[in-house]
Amino acid sequence: MTTTPGSTPPSASAGAGGRGPATPNAWAVGGATFAGVLMAVNGVFSVFEGIAALAKDDVYLPVGDYTFKFNLTSWGWIHLVLGVIVFVVGVGILKGAQWGRIAGVVLAAVTVLIHFLWLPYQPLWALISIAIGVFVIWALCTDRPAARI
Template sequence: MTTTPGSNSPSAPAGAAGPGPGPAAAWAGGGAAFAGVLMAVSGLFSVLEGIAALARDEVYLPVGDYTFRFDLTAWGWIHLVLGAVVLVVGVGILKGAPWGRTAGVVVAALSVLFHFLWLPYQPLWALIAIAVGVFVIWALCTDRPGARL
């Protein structure tokens, strides 16, 4: 520690940041920004997934007796609409919109739910989308924008 000329109180060394957010806040802030990017990309992929289901029913595997079985046209519209909403909310998070974090948690939870129901059609992609949704929810719930200032 050094003292500034003319004062008896020690000052922080040159280059030290002083009291501020810890590494956990930095991780959460970076995670929230990454969550916005993931939501935008995931939304775009869901839109494409919906278009594929609407365009050609042969793209996805036929599902046998499944409790949550819907027509592929219905799944196409679900993914198309949900993907567009996820994309818009992801862009809102990246722009720092005040509604973005809350809407992001709600939309990511809906995305996780619908991809769980979509599991028999595309198991690997559904599991990846569920993992992305869980990360997005965690990142948006642990980020505290006021703590980073």
């Protein structure tokens, strides 16, 4: 196969399957790091949510007829334990651990589900946490760390 001067061979300019450059998506690379930071921060906030729900004051008002109703003590422990685990996984993602990436996707999905169930107690924060979880899933699934080596 011959090439003209100044042009690059097709194998050098196309990635796998000729779908474009083999360089990773810059948004995904930066997004994976940002996802680790978001998970660590979201874990800390979830711990605070759990502590607030466990406290015997009126931080959260009781919800009337709600299908997924738990008492606030149960919600407090769910948020507290999940927050600690999410923080540890966020730190694992920042350190570049493969287990952190896999656990990050799973925990982000669990966090999205938990905050969907938490909507009546804190609607705005639950929606923000759901959006963060969706971003984390996207960022961790689209970044390919092996391509950066």
